[in-house]
Amino acid sequence: MFLAVIRPLDESGASPDAALVRLLLQNDVSAFETLYDKYSRIVYSLVLKIVQQSGPAEEVVQDVFLQLWRNSAQYDAARGPFVPWLMTLARNRALDTLRLKSERQRRLENQTDELYSVVVAPQYERELDEKRRAERVRSLVGELNPQQKRAIELAYFQGLSHTEISEELKEPLGTVKSWIRNGLIRLREGLRATT
Amino acid sequence: MYEAYALGALDAPERAALEAHLATGCATCAKAVAEARWLVSQLVYLAPEVSPSDMLKGRLLQTVRSEAKSSAGSAAAGVPYWLSAVIAALLLITVYSAWNAHQAKEELRASNERLTAHIQQERTVAQQKLAALEEQMAVMKRENAILIDPDSVKITLMPQKIEVPPLVAMCGPKGIVLTGQKVPMPAGDRVLQLWLIPKAPGAKPMPSMAVRPDENGWIRMVVTHAPASLGEIKALAITEEPASGSPQPTSAIRWVGAMS
DSSP states (O other): OOOOOOOOOOTTSOOHHHHHHHHHTTTOHHHHHHHHHHHHHHHHHHHHHHHOOHHHHHHHHHHHHHHHHHOGGGOOGGGSOHHHHHHHHHHHHHHHHHSOHHHHHHHHHHHHHHHTSOOOOOGGGTTSOHHHHHHHHHHHHHTSOHHHHHHHHHHHHHOOOHHHHHHHHTOOHHHHHHHHHHHHHHHHHHHHHHO | OHHHHHHTOSOHHHHHHHHHHHTTTOHHHHHHHHHHHHHHHGGGGGSOOOOOOHHHHHHHHHHHHHHHHHHHHHTTTTOOHHHHHHHHHHHHHHHHHHHHHHHHHHHHHHHHHHHHHHHHHHHHHHHHHHHHHHHHHHHHHHHHHHHHOTTOEEEEEEESSTTSOOEEEEEETTEEEEEESSOOOOSTTOEEEEEEEESSTTOOOEEEEEEOOOTTSOEEEEEOSOOSOGGGEEEEEEEEEOTTOOSSOOSOEEEEEEOO
16 A cells, blocks of 8 residues: 555645655655655656566656756645646656657657646645545456556556557557546546545 | 647647737636646556666666755855956955055054154254254353353463464453464374463463364353362463373463463
């Protein structure tokens, strides 16, 4: 199980994670170590799932946390929770290692934009701890049609588009779009029902 | 579509269309996309849980600690490099200014000391001149007192050589004033010394002052310590003596005049 848990907001309204990230601006090594201990496992799991090799995966994780250390100002707590931001950063870095140089250049702008995008956690999810959420996500996605689950995983862990997934699975484009859309809606509804 | 967009699965044309719509400021769609991003982020839990090696943490912390230390050392706890350079420059200027001020202060002190010494020297010279003037005035006063004293008598000292002019003396209870012109210069550093010749038989001449004529041949002698009784003196005489004077005449009389 992942060790990370969701903690209540502090008196200023900022999450404990956001407070730790602010400390990074003051070169607080202990704050960095705390964040690493909380999230290195989940980040590494994501990256390893994408790049499939432990050596490159550790290099990506190292880059992710060094970017967090050196550019912590990139995270804006007003734009959303810390964990989705960190996962977006890690996913983009990992997918980048899979792509060809020309394609990497093509997608670079979009990846950068994503780091500054607004992420809103639904109200119903804010009281769910990390452990229960992980279990619930696995359970809900596990209930999907295997091809539907595969399509979502190809999109998330390999960064493929609808068309690319359609070619990969040799299924019609419309089917792939429906699988992904319906699968994510079922996930959302399932998480909502959990609370 | 929002979920597919957040997942990054939309093909380019669909993606561009949605982003064009979001660019119009549609709050509903923006909120839907923001929530979809969160939903997609939950897919991370589908990855099998694996821990990175402890070495990774060690490497990262080593790098982070090194950078934190370097940042604190070189940038003075967050002060940027250029500001450190400015501070260093200001410090250098301050030190130089302080050194410069110290040098200026030292020069000023030395100058003051030189000026004080010069003033002191000038004051000493002035005091000496003043003392000389005061002495000269005192002599003139005594000379004047002798000259205007009704008890003073005029005595003419006649030269032993015909070509030498006589000397004139005013003698009285307050002293003797002796003057002369075109007086021949004694040889070497010898001087002309005044003698008081007593009336008493066998008494030795009483030595008095000695002078040398000035460059114009003038002599002026004021004797303020005259004998208690001029009545016991029968004559004044001048001889040529060594530079320091003499307790008794060592040469022939050059001028002589009897008290009247």
